[in-house]
Amino acid sequence: MLFAVKSPVMIAALLLLALFGAAQAMAADPPRLLSDLDIPLMPGFVEEDNSRVVFDTPQGRIIEVRATGQQDRQKTFDYYQLLLPSLGWRRIADKSADCGAFCLMARREAEILKLTVTEIKQPRHKTLIYFSVNPE
Template identity: 35%
Template sequence: MTHLIRGPRALLSAVLFIFACGLAPVPALAAFVPGTEDVPLAPGLVAAPDDALVFDNPTGRIVQSTATGQAGIDAVTRFYAETLPQLGWTRGADGRWTRQAEVLDIAIQPQGGRLTVRFQLSPRDPAP
């Protein structure tokens, strides 16, 4: 007898059953850059939640946050190059990411065997 999984509830039930039985490792919850709910934190980076500066105004949100970790610069760069386009971000010629009315700057700096990654999210300048 063949059993088919139909619909999202059935699929979720099947996945939860597999994890509960120990047939697959439980995935880690996705972490996001503090102050955002839509900019993922690259694996290997840790951000202090109290470090984020968040400001909302009528023209959009402004977020400044920092994360550090042992991750390699190439791995972090590749993570954002692969992940952000899936979330609707487009990389510009200047290296900044844009999505709708927002701009995201990501600066990666090696410091003594660790990386410091600075995120700055701000409203996009309106076209002249």
């Protein structure tokens, strides 16, 4: 044996060290935010408190959620434009009457995803992502 732990203080210190390490690991790797949608949240974004709405209807799911972060609006848009096809979402519209320049609309199975990226300047600069899924 390399060393013998004889003191209760030493045992307590080792337990605290193990707990601290586990807490740091959990903080560094938060759970995937958008598990209802099976869409990862871009690094640097967090879900807005109380923004998630989920309904199950006979026609399908209705899900809405907002997330904010400090990433640039264009980089955020490009991230999801590249990511969504790898998750099975097929882009269906570039721009429509209800979808502006930083908006993606995509279809997967019988669901339509609308993802809008907005820049908010007040009270402090941040980027808002709005995810909305509805039955087709």
